[in-house]
Amino acid sequence: MPDERKSDAAPIIEGLPKGRYIRGAIVASVALGLGYLATFIGADGSNPDSLFGKQAPANTLYMTVLVAFLVNWIAFIPANYLQTEKFFDLTGSITYVSCTIFSLVLGAAPVFDGDGWTFSKRSIIQSAFTIVWAVRLGTFLFARIKKDSKDKRFDEIKINPPRFFAVWTIQGTWVTLTALSVFVVNSYGKSYDEKDLGVTDYVGYAIWLVGFAIEVVSDKQKGWFAANPANKGKWIDEGLWFYSRHPNYFGEITLWLGQFIAASATFTNAQWGCAISPVFVYCLLMFLSGVPMLESRGLEKWGDDPQYLLYLKNTSVLVILPKGKATNVETPLVLSGDDKV
Structure with missing residues (x-):
């Protein structure tokens, strides 16, 4: 069975309301509103003045969004x-890269104060x-869609232009909320440049490296498992998947x-609202698009298998923990699409 890992924004489409023009417009408007609200927080409550006015860092942030x-x-x-x-997941990755480079370059541009290009270390890192x-992730997902040729979740969405447009708008909001901390650091790069890297920065970097390693290793292990014909029709319970049912999401x-x-090493006042970034990722994957959807599919396929139910009982749904330390023993969440072959 093909690998069913999706981009993080895409699964939201399954929860979009049906309807043609009005509901699609409402969803797109809400997505835009959330993007603006997040940016207002990141800009510490500053609204943009002229393009290169006194609120230049805030302008950079708004333009990045x-x-x-x-895109x-x-x-x-x-x-x-x-x-x-076919372009949806790839566009999501291109959006991350484009916005990151845009905010980094514009935040360091000499046009704002004439002092020359100034890239802060934390912005670059x-x-x-x-x-x-x-x-x-973009290359990983694009390779998947090329192999599978289609994403069945879009079958009804892509033939309805308003709903299809809403999905692309939601992806813009997803990028904004997820990478808001990075965009803030880049937009205010010059003012942050005088603040040396400290313990908070290095702790954050270490946590990122651990998370990235977990995500990469999880995806690799799943790919190797799926490539073995002997594993056809089985759920993966090897490697990190032995200790967590969704280690890639945990990563x-x-x-x-x-x-x-x-990024928080430099935050002031309303910028602490950037905490919405990790909270948003956690809530989306745990309660909306990731785990619930995949777990329900797994239950449909292996719900009658005693060994599978034992795996659920003894394996943590998200955090990598020793066997028997699962946080959901009484109400097991079920493995599925993303975690099966």
Whole structure:
């Protein structure tokens, strides 16, 4: 069975309300509103003045978020014309990379104060982390869609332009909320440049590295398991998957927590609202798009298998823990699509 790992924004489409124009417009409007609200928090409550006015860092942040939506809206045009979802996951990764580079360069540009280009160390480090993560995941997901040729979740969505447009808009919001801490650090790079890297930064970097390693290893182990014909029709319970039913999601949540912690070394006032980033990733994967969807599919396939039920009882749903330390013994969540062959 093919690998069913999806991008983090894409699964939201399964919960979109049905309808043609009005509901699609409402969903898109809410997504835009959330993006603006998150940016207002990250800008410490500052609204942009002129393009290069006294609120230049805030302007950079607002323009970065605008880029996040523009990239997805532009990609929507050919996708809607061709009625294809093949570019969706790849566009998500391109959005991360584009916005990260845009905010990094514009935040360090001499046009704001004439002092010359000034890149802060933390901006460069956190941008590099984001780009590495986005490129790896983007190529991973694009290879999957090329192999599988389609994503069945889009079958009803892509033939309805308003709902399809809403999905691309949601992806812009997803990028904004997830990488908000990084965009803030980049946008305010000059003012942060005088603050040396400290314990908080290094703790955040260490957490990111651990999370990234867990995500990469989990995906590799799942790929190796799926490639073995002897494992056809089985759930994966080897490697990190022996200790967690969704170690790849645990890795992703962990790495974004690390980004927030590292960035928090420079936060003031409302910027602490950037804590929405790791909280958003956790809530989305645990309660909306990731774990619930995959667990229910697993129950449908292996719910009558005593060995599978034992695996559920003894294996943590998310955090990598020793056997028997599962946090959901009484109400087991079930493995599925993302975690099976």
